[in-house]
Amino acid sequence: MRLTVFNGSPRNKKSNSKILIEEFLKGYHRVCDTPVDIHYLANIKETTSHVEAFRQSEIAIIIFPLYTDCMPGIVKNFFEEIAKLDYSSPKRVGFIVQSGFPEAVHSTYVERYLQKLALRLNFEYLGTIIKGGVEGIQVMPPRMTKKLFDKFQKLGEYFAENEKFSAQIQEQLRKPLRMSATTRLLFNILRLVGLTNLYWNSNLKKNNAYKNRFDKPYAESTLN
Numbered sequence: 001m002r003l004t005v006f007n008g009s010p011r012n013k014k015s016n017s018k019i020l021i022e023e024f025l026k027g028y029h030r031v032c033d034t035p036v037d038i039h040y041l042a043n044i045k046e047t048t049s050h051v052e053a054f055r056q057s058e059i060a061i062i063i064f065p066l067y068t069d070c071m072p073g074i075v076k077n078f079f080e081e082i083a084k085l086d087y088s089s090p091k092r093v094g095f096i097v098q099s100g101f102p103e104a105v106h107s108t109y110v111e112r113y114l115q116k117l118a119l120r121l122n123f124e125y126l127g128t129i130i131k132g133g134v135e136g137i138q139v140m141p142p143r144m145t146k147k148l149f150d151k152f153q154k155l156g157e158y159f160a161e162n163e164k165f166s167a168q169i170q171e172q173l174r175k176p177l178r179m180s181a182t183t184r185l186l187f188n189i190l191r192l193v194g195l196t197n198l199y200w201n202s203n204l205k206k207n208n209a210y211k212n213r214f215d216k217p218y219a220e221s222t223l224n
């Protein structure tokens with residue numbers, strides 16, 4: 001099997017997507033030693049070669065972060081380009097969507113889009129892995145990421161053995177689908193004392209944008 005990976009994070013090689021796919025490939029290479037090509041869609045000047053690599057791939061995995069409940073523009077651009085290809089034989093394609101918010105439910109809408117995309121382009125759809133709560137993995141100590149990374153390694157191992165995602169691990173990774181009532185209550189308390197926005201506010205301040213945080217640039221003007 002010749003697997004090709006497409007990383008759709010605008011953060012390129014500094015991305016969480018890269019970290020997760022590396023864990024996946026650790027497991028994958030325990031079973032299969034065929035080299036895996038990885039393409040970074042953030043290198044948009046190389047779009048033509050990314051599209052060609054997709055055309056030539058036997059099995060492709062496209063991994064990307066959830067951006068504003070959907071996908072980064074570079075991923076949409078890539079989809080529009082590969083939609084122009086002529087598929088003589090059905091391509092086998094799987095997706096991994098990972099996000100900042102802990103609840104996997106946020107990514108289930110783009111999952112429906114990916115299913116439809118695969119259907120329209122006559123792909124053999126290998127499913128979508130969804131994982132929430134990924135943002136902090138670059139700063140977490142190893143003991144906090146171990147469980148997640150082990151799961152991705154097992155996912156890769158299973159993929160190399162079966163040429164598809166493990167339904168069981170897929171199910172485990174999309175937990176929590178929604179926060180429990182207790183967690184929601186706790187979260188609301190933290191929100192009321194301003195703790196949930198601490199990180200985001202510090203970023204806004206760093207970028208001198210704190211005063212603009214309630215701007216609505218697309219709202220209809222009330223001045224007319």
Ligand SMILES: Cc1cc2nc3c(=O)[nH]c(=O)nc-3n(C[C@H](O)[C@H](O)[C@H](O)COP(=O)(O)O)c2cc1C
Nearest residue numbers: 009015016017065066067068069099100101134135
């Ligand atoms: C512009 C932008 C929009 C985002 N939108 C969402 C979102 O709608 N929902 C969510 O859960 N996370 C969102 N995130 C968080 C990313 O999905 C999350 O940090 C992800 O792990 C980043 O992966 P990467 O390092 O591979 O790009 C957003 C991040 C950015 C920068």
